[in-house]
Amino acid sequence: MDLITTALLKEFCNDYNLGMLAQDKQFEYFATHVIMSRFQVDTFDPSDLVLGSGGDTSIDAIGIVANGSLVTEKEQITDLADRNGYLDVTFVFIQAERSSSFASATIGETGFGVEDFFKDKPTLPRSDAITKAAGIMRAIYDRSALFRRGNPSCRIYYVTTGKWQDDKHLEARRSSVATVLTNLGLFRDVEFTPVGADLLQKLYRQSQNSISREFSFVARTVVPEIPGVSEAYLGFLPADEFLHLVKDENDILIKSIFYDNVRDWQDYNDVNEGIRDTVTNDALRPKFVLMNNGITIIAKTLRATGNRFTIEDYQIVNGCQTSHVLYDNRQHLDESVMVPVRVISTQNEEVIAAIIKATNRQTVVKEEQLLALTEFQKKLEEYFKSFDNGKKLYYERRSCQYNNVPGIEKTRIVTRTNLIQAFTAFILEEPHRTTRSSTGVRESVGKAIFADDHRLEPYYTSALALYRLEYLFRNQSIDAKYKPARHHILLGFRMLANPEQPPARNSHQMRRYCEALMETLWDTSASEELFLKAVAAVGDLATGNIDRDTIRTLAFTDSLKRRFRPDPTTQP
Numbered sequence: 001m002d003l004i005t006t007a008l009l010k011e012f013c014n015d016y017n018l019g020m021l022a023q024d025k026q027f028e029y030f031a032t033h034v035i036m037s038r039f040q041v042d043t044f045d046p047s048d049l050v051l052g053s054g055g056d057t058s059i060d061a062i063g064i065v066a067n068g069s070l071v072t073e074k075e076q077i078t079d080l081a082d083r084n085g086y087l088d089v090t091f092v093f094i095q096a097e098r099s100s101s102f103a104s105a106t107i108g109e110t111g112f113g114v115e116d117f118f119k120d121k122p123t124l125p126r127s128d129a130i131t132k133a134a135g136i137m138r139a140i141y142d143r144s145a146l147f148r149r150g151n152p153s154c155r156i157y158y159v160t161t162g163k164w165q166d167d168k169h170l171e172a173r174r175s176s177v178a179t180v181l182t183n184l185g186l187f188r189d190v191e192f193t194p195v196g197a198d199l200l201q202k203l204y205r206q207s208q209n210s211i212s213r214e215f216s217f218v219a220r221t222v223v224p225e226i227p228g229v230s231e232a233y234l235g236f237l238p239a240d241e242f243l244h245l246v247k248d249e250n251d252i253l254i255k256s257i258f259y260d261n262v263r264d265w266q267d268y269n270d271v272n273e274g275i276r277d278t279v280t281n282d283a284l285r286p287k288f289v290l291m292n293n294g295i296t297i298i299a300k301t302l303r304a305t306g307n308r309f310t311i312e313d314y315q316i317v318n319g320c321q322t323s324h325v326l327y328d329n330r331q332h333l334d335e336s337v338m339v340p341v342r343v344i345s346t347q348n349e350e351v352i353a354a355i356i357k358a359t360n361r362q363t364v365v366k367e368e369q370l371l372a373l374t375e376f377q378k379k380l381e382e383y384f385k386s387f388d389n390g391k392k393l394y395y396e397r398r399s400c401q402y403n404n405v406p407g408i409e410k411t412r413i414v415t416r417t418n419l420i421q422a423f424t425a426f427i428l429e430e431p432h433r434t435t436r437s438s439t440g441v442r443e444s445v446g447k448a449i450f451a452d453d454h455r456l457e458p459y460y461t462s463a464l465a466l467y468r469l470e471y472l473f474r475n476q477s478i479d480a481k482y483k484p485a486r487h488h489i490l491l492g493f494r495m496l497a498n499p500e501q502p503p504a505r506n507s508h509q510m511r512r513y514c515e516a517l518m519e520t521l522w523d524t525s526a527s528e529e530l531f532l533k534a535v536a537a538v539g540d541l542a543t544g545n546i547d548r549d550t551i552r553t554l555a556f557t558d559s560l561k562r563r564f565r566p567d568p569t570t571q572p
Contacts (some may be wrong), residue, residue: 001098001161005197008204015410020475024098031096031159031458032061034200037207039092040070042411043396047474048072051129057113062133063092068255074139075082081143086267089140089152096159102194104173106156111177114156118186128481150188154181155451158195164194195347210313215241217309228348231302234291243330246323253327258320275325279332286336295319295540296359298352304343318359383456393463414463421487422462426494427502431487432557435498453506458513464521465490469531478535485538485546492534495564537563
């Protein structure tokens with residue numbers, strides 16, 4: 001590898017604690033992170049996508065994105081379908097080699113592997129990871145009636161440290177693979193993208209840095225001075241200037257700029273159909289500026305020179321629906337379309353939270369979507385950071401909030417979803433509910449989970465246990481085949497450390513209960529010993545069959561609890 005790619009790979013491995021892996025495997029993780037960061041806003045663990053060796057059908061990683069969410073369990077498809085009423089899916093396949101050149105044979109093998117992945121009766125042997133991903137794929141196509149925006153997209157990335165030279169033989173092979181997959185009739189579009197060292201380095205830097213844009217803002221007025229706000233403007237942007245803020249140089253919508261927008265894209269409901277009708281109708285198009293409530297943009301940094309504005313680290317906190325409709329129908333836009341905008345520069349978190357709440361209260365927003373702005377969530381974030389460096393974790397109450405913060409190991413970032421699942425398993429003793437019924441888990445938010453009077457210790461302890469377990473998976477102390485049972489392993493660990501039912505979540509006894517567990521988890525040797533015992537117990541009860549449909553049941557959870565708490569009078 002060249003010196004620059006080697007340095008970036010080293011930086012990545014330090015962030016994700018991957019130094020124990022061989023360099024070829026590190027490169028697979030690196031390529032997976034870089035590619036999937038283009039599709040996934042939230043923090044994710046590349047180890048959930050890298051397939052491992054043997055039975056990988058010439059594919060190193062598979063990412064499945066549905067309705068903007070990274071899907072790693074087939075139960076998520078049921079939940080997304082029920083919650084949104086539609087499925088918009090992209091399949092991403094990654095082949096990564098440290099080779100300094102692209103190989104025609106690899107292009108063909110990767111294409112055949114992808115084709116085989118979608119077969120009812122595959123011809124290639126499959127690893128457990130491929131079988132799991134294929135199960136998600138089947139769950140998606142079983143709901144093809146929900147493909148309102150068309151069939152899924154297929155994206156293939158062949159990553160090397162070389163340079164794509166548009167070689168006619170390689171180009172013909174790539175085109176042939178795309179044609180074969182297109183002819184399957186399963187996809188609305190197929191792209192096969194070669195990624196050499198230059199593009200790989202560029203995409204990695206993009207994944208690490210905050211977004212910056214320059215635009216012309218002629219039609220504007222200055223908002224009078226407001227406490228906590230550096231500067232603010234009201235005005236109108238031509239549609240093409242606005243689109244420059246929401247798409248990248250490859251004409252792809254930048255989903256990360258919407259992460260503070262609690263509403264997210266709602267597909268073409270009645271309101272969004274009305275917006276679309278306005279921009280596609282010749283008579284209504286010039287009236288768009290009068291018929292739309294507009295966009296609110298918050299930027300951490302703003303610089304203005306005349307009419308040229310530069311914003312950095314910015315978010316669209318209201319206007320997600322309008323942005324998506326304008327992007328989706330950009331072929332209909334012309335100079336007559338003006339977009340009302342508010343541009344606000346502030347680094348004051350209280351001001352940002354107030355603006356998000358106020359602008360989104362004007363439309364229908366579920367309380368759970370405003371969760372990140374609650375005082376309890378802010379306390380959790382600060383509590384996680386209050387420990388010494390070796391014990392410190394970072395609770396990501398807002399998606400990607402630590403992405404561009406230097407010096408933070410990415411493995412120490414705890415997403416809200418991961419925390420809810422770990423807490424459900426570790427404290428509530430319900431590991432079978434962590435994925436099978438995520439709707440039910442969400443309904444617990446504010447009651448059994450994240451209640452205002454809860455102590456903070458059980459949340460940190462649950463996250464710490466998950467962090468320790470994932471580390472053992474990464475350094476291969478625990479076989480990756482046990483990953484489907486990770487939440488049962490968390491419960492097994494906790495019951496080995498203390499079989500007693502956790503105290504009330506708002507009590508002083510809970511603090512003492514968790515502090516004892518923390519001491520065990522901070523002890524690397526002691527915690528590893530208990531985790532290995534928990535793995536052995538889960539494997540024994542499953543008789544070696546770590547099948548999701550077997551272990552993710554109330555009956556299996558009860559059998560695990562009886563293993564460590566034989567007295568039924570102490571069952572919760």
